[in-house]
Amino acid sequence: MKTLQRHILSSAVAGAFTLTGTAALAAQDDIATLRADIETLKQQVESAAEWKRPNSLIHMAGYADVDYVDPDNGPGSFASGSISPIFHYQYRDLVMVESEFEITTNELGENEFELEYLTVDLFLSDSAVLVMGKFLSPLGQFRQNLHPSWINRAPSAPAGFGHDEAAPNAEVGLQVRGGFPVGSDGIKANYAVYIGNGPALEAAGGEIEMIETPGIGADDDGNKVSGGRFGLLFPAQKLEIGLSYATGQASVRDTAMTPVFYETGRDYEYTGFDFTWRPAPFDLRGEYAKQEVGDLPGSAYAVNGGAWEAWYVQGAYRFGDGKWEVVLRLGEYDTPDDATDNEQTLVGLNYLFASNLIGKIAIERNDNPNAGFQNDDRTLVQLAYGF
Amino acid sequence: MKTKTRHFFYSMGLALLLGSGIPxxxxxxxxxxxxxxxPARGARAWADNCTRCHNLREAPELxxxxxxxxxxxxxxxxxxxxxETRDIITFMQMSN
Known part of the structure; x- marks a missing residue:
């Protein structure tokens, strides 16, 4: 009996040890599996972090718009509008390549592709960035900062601020720009100084017809233009003012000759002033721009120079929880050619679906102040999206 | 000659700015x-600067x-x- 009890007890103890050992082994396997899973997760997290924060960053931004234009003197048309992708390639906080394209479909159904700007921006210091390449003209505000359709509060550019009018569009050259604090009241200065290939002049019928400023890719006439803009920002007053000036020489370009002929020796000057005052929900801004070319006695194309001058003032007011906006813009464009002078009034209503998605409708009245010339009034509808 | 002189002075100005720091x-x-x-200064700079031209963009947009x-x-x-740039980036990233 005693022996039997001993056997039973021995068997029970042995069984218990066996079971415990098996459980322990199973637990060790589970721990090893968990450790492997954690290690895998760590690698995945590190890999994800590397993807998000490499030394080189690539980003595509831009804007697009679609339009309907209904002139008083013709049929209304849907317009494809345009898409302007902007590419940013950045290496750490040292350098950024920026490039914007504009792709449109014209009235003949042909697609047009333009390089708006392409620059390499080298971040020199906290107050200076070196920008080289083709850049939007740093003169004034509308052309360099306000013309994108999702930013412009009207569906059109002010008179004289379109392509090749009073305000220069782009330049190919070198600029240094940046900002720095002034005093201790939060007042800040911003600046841009540049030197570039400058504009080209188109002449016909003994007159200079146009100052072309698309950003000319070669300085074949050997005359550089230099200038810049200096602005002051008063944050407490929501006020910014800017002065722009550029000087140099410009040449009449004769593309009918081979090779292209440049008639040099004519002075070129730009003067401009801009302001923004935005005590919410009001936004008031305006700009004055004047390009002037000098006379050239003995010229084979145009003895007299001329001035292309424009201004606009635009007020906007938001209401309805900031979703609705009314816009009033007044402006004038004066050129040496009476036929292209324009006095413009625009009244518009905007709806902000989102901060970067805006629907606009506006009535634009264009009057030529010179007797015998008629400019077109039109109704504009636009949907603009910034991305 | 006059233009060349102006360009010379502009070049000197650029050189001075370039000398302010070589990255x-x-x-x-x-x-x-x-x-x-x-981030606090960034919030202020975000509000002061972005609306100079366009509507404010919220942090979750990017x-x-x-x-x-x-x-x-x-x-x-x-x-x-x-x-200002570093302050704004920090503010937007913390708000994301």
């Missing part, structure tokens, strides 16, 4: 740029890395200082 890249850890800014490129783009476009 270099240190062999630093990936993702260690830009240095962290002050990823953290996209706020870096976007803010550096705006540094060039709007004349932001380097410190």
């Amino acid at each position: 270099t890249v240190q062999a630093e850890e990936t993702g260690s740029y830009p240095p962290k800014g002050d 990823r953290d890395d996209q706020w870096i490129t976007t803010s550096f783009h705006m540094r060039v476009r709007a004349g932001l200082t380097g410190q």
Whole structure:
């Protein structure tokens, strides 16, 4: 009996040890599996972090718009509008390549592709960035900062601020720009100084017809233009003012000759002033721009120079929880050619679906102040999206 | 001659600005740029500067890395200082 009890007890103890050992082994396997899973997760997290924060960053931004234009003197048309992708390639906080394209479909159904700007921006210091390449003209505000359709509060550019009018569009050259604090009241200065290939002049019928400023890719006439803009920002007053000036020489370009002929020796000057005052929900801004070319006695194309001058003032007011906006813009464009002078009034209503998605409708009245010339009034509808 | 003289002085001005700091890249850890800014100052700079031209863009509209490129783009476009840029990036990333 005693022996039997001993056997039973021995068997029970042995069984218990066996079971415990098996459980322990199973637990060790589970721990090893968990450790492997954690290690895998760590690698995945590190890999994800590397993807998000490499030394080189690539980003595509831009804007697009679609339009309907209904002139008083013709049929209304849907317009494809345009898409302007902007590419940013950045290496750490040292350098950024920026490039914007504009792709449109014209009235003949042909697609047009333009390089708006392409620059390499080298971040020199906290107050200076070196920008080289083709850049939007740093003169004034509308052309360099306000013309994108999702930013412009009207569906059109002010008179004289379109392509090749009073305000220069782009330049190919070198600029240094940046900002720095002034005093201790939060007042800040911003600046841009540049030197570039400058504009080209188109002449016909003994007159200079146009100052072309698309950003000319070669300085074949050997005359550089230099200038810049200096602005002051008063944050407490929501006020910014800017002065722009550029000087140099410009040449009449004769593309009918081979090779292209440049008639040099004519002075070129730009003067401009801009302001923004935005005590919410009001936004008031305006700009004055004047390009002037000098006379050239003995010229084979145009003895007299001329001035292309424009201004606009635009007020906007938001209401309805900031979703609705009314816009009033007044402006004038004066050129040496009476036929292209324009006095413009625009009244518009905007709806902000989102901060970067805006629907606009506006009535634009264009009057030529010179007797015998008629400019077109039109109704504009636009949907603009910034991305 | 007059134009050449003007260009000379402009060039000198550019040279002075260039001399204000020649940037270099240190062999630093990936993702260690830009240095962290002050988010409170960043909020102020965001409100003061963005609406100079366009509507305010909210932090969730872009990823953290996209706020870096976007803010550096705006540094060039709007004349932001380097410190303002770092402050705004930090504020937008913390708000994301």
